[in-house]
Amino acid sequence: MSHTATTDTAAIESAVEFECDAIVESRDVVADDLLVLTLRHPDGLPLPEWAPGAHIDMDLTPEITRQYSLCGSPADRFAYRVGVLNAPDGRGGSRFVHENASRGSTMHVRGPRNHFPLVPSPRYVFIAGGVGITPILPMIAEANEAGSDWTLAYGGRSASSMGFTDELTAYGDRITLLPGDDISAMSAALDERLGTVRPDTLVYACGPEGLLTAVEARCAAWPAGALHVERFSPKVIDGAVDSEFEVELARTGITITVPADRSIFDTAQDNGVSVLGSCHEGICGTCETVVLSGEVDHRDSILNDEERASNETMMICVSRWKSGHLSIDL
Ligand code: FES
Secondary structure (H helix, E strand, O other): OOOOOOOHHHHHHHHOOOEEEEEEEEEEEEEOOEEEEEEEOOOOOOOOOOOOOEEEEEEOOOOOEEEEEEOOOOOOOOOEEEEEEOOOOOOOHHHHHHHHOOOOOEEEEEEEEEOOOOOOOOEEEEEEEHHHHHHHHHHHHHHHHOOOEEEEEEEEOOHHHOOOHHHHHOOHHHEEEEEOOOHHHHHHHHHHHHOOOOOOEEEEEEOOHHHHHHHHHHOOOOOOOOEEEEOOOOOOOOOOOOOOEEEEEOOOOEEEEEOOOOOHHHHHHHOOOOOOOOOOOOOOOOOEEEEEEEEEEOOOOOOOHHHHHHOOEEEOOOOEEEEEEEEEOO
């Protein structure tokens, strides 16, 4: 995955990332519990450029920040479109948006950031479940425009829960809609698309954990870097044991001791070091930090196996020390 690692320059850029109180120009319920917002700059200015797979942060309250994938057209420099699912078992962020994002209201927006970029390829298999369709929408538009061969399998709880189907039907039989809780249909679609390794093909998947786990299992034999997934909730890491460790913050010039029940992020802040963060769950990439030495116990849901093995960066909100002298560019 050509995930863009945070270099020194990028870290500096992220420290001054774009933010504004964006105006909610429109709000449309496009499926059960799925609200689509169009956001504009308060002064009518162009918004920062983005590419398919990017997301923005929305600071909903002083305590709640959520990430939403951009699902409009990157060519429209004056609008950001996001889809917000009001999940009944959610943690309150999306419900806040549904209740408060009225037309003409403002939403504090930061970013955009992209940890799920579309790598050029002659062929793609896109897999989406539920609101996981949102980052995939601009991807298939770009793949289509580039003349790549591609298919999309898109599942949802029911037909009425699946947004954007009108837009998708324009692509004809490249799209397979799989409404309903019957997982056998999606399972068969995954077997058909992923059962045979295709070296010239990239797989992009976004959706609930069960779907992504099923995709990962079927892609186990695919070449490294072929599979790209984006999670909306942290990946479950079995058997992780936390212990105290030391990490050198090379730019600050101090070494801190991270207790077993604290993160590098929190401990750095405790020591007066300014750190950028958002999700604190290893899913947004805001806290990505360059690793200068030492081996990392990666606990995030962003980096792929190659990126983990390269040990170039880490998400300091969740990842920890594994071995050697851990030194990071902070
Ligand atoms: S703050 Fe989101 S990945 Fe660390």
